[in-house]
Amino acid sequence: MFRDEKGFRPTQQIFTEVPPKYDILNRILTLNLDEGWRRKASATILEENPSRVLDLCCGTADLTMHLARSAKQSAELYGLDFSHTMLARAKEKVALFGEDRVKLIQGDAGNMPFEDEFFDAVGISFGFRNLTFENPDARLHISEVFRVLKPGGRFVVLETSQPNNRLIRAGYHFYQKYITAPIGGLLSGNRPAYDYLAHSAINYYSIPEISEVLLEAGFSKVSGQPYLLGATAIVTAIK
Template identity: 35%
Template sequence: MPQKPGRPPRGVLTQALATPAGKASYVRALFDEIAPRYDDITVWLSLGRDAGWKDVLVRMAAVTPGERALDLACGTGDIAARLRAAGADVTGLDLTHRMLRLAAGKPELAGMRWVCGDMLALPIPDASQHVVTAGYGLRNVPDLRQSLREIRRVLVPGGRFLSLDFTLPRQPLIRATYLAYLRVVGGVVGQWLHGDPDTYRYIPESLARYPGAGGVATLMREEGFTQVSWWPLLGGLMAVNVGQARRTPH
């Protein structure tokens, strides 16, 4: 049995996110810590909209029955379950063993394939997936460009990639208000549930360092994706990035 990561140290969030290695270590320990509360937290912080956004993501994936799909940062399996219901042959991948154990324990997900792996080095064969999805995953990787390269590698030519995540509004005042809201709410919820306000302050701190949906779209084009676009949700506070793996070598 893998050793459980230690609880993220208190008061070190800013320092932890300052380097790729620090972020990788912090994220692994953080998600192990919050795994039992993960489903509830996504509902609370999204004001109950999370399920609808995931429905949109899977509809946009336009899965054909029998296609192979890989759900990255699968957590407890919400998107993976929707992909399977749409007819895909699904593998769920997450960095955190505890998340995968919770997903595998859900009766409705019985028989699903689960893989513990890193989005920077996917343990998945080249050109083997028709669809790759990520729910709140790209924002958490320490090297976004490398993660996109790995996603491109495992997609068949013409395969689709879709990512759902927070993004930053373009207007400076709205952006600042949004981040302040997430810091306050995250701090209160983190203190209440875990005795550590930094637990959910991770979301706005990671978001402040994230290029947002537009920046992700630019990186996707640079890393060999075509038909790249992004779609705002919740008035531009959330977004779905979409792209296809290039059909021929660049």
């Protein structure tokens, strides 16, 4: 497992000690494409007009904001994240919709504070990799999502993936190693975290592999849609 000199996954530090430029870094490093992908993920999450929705690992509420804009007014929206500093920023954003529109909760993805079959839909944007890549609790995290979803509910994952074309895949890996890691590290002041993010993106699952992981966890009707020539994907799984 990729760890820093203290033995911790470096993303634990970056997601707790949120850099001032965190959101703008996401825009820069994805060439401002990430918001478009979140809009598509939000539309997929809300396709069946769910009454209760969770943004898992919501961070600073980028996906949550899209959900709040598009969900029916009666829908109950939740955001869960372990980082209190991330949630502080999230609260500033969702305040635009009123204090009661989104319930933001600090909690552990491996032990979510929700009853069984509580949600009609769960979404996660660029957090699934951190829950599953070289993570000994990967199965626990996925089983928790399965537990809190109602039968027929959908789990929508927006995450990095692997292009099928070898030349494109090589270019994508080059970008992660020589652009994402150094620029992200320089602007954030936390190079180990962005080294980890690049390393995990380079070595993470393809769409078929993500699908297989979800099928093994008990989900059905898993489908994936590639974006940016396969470097990013939206995978949808039904309980």
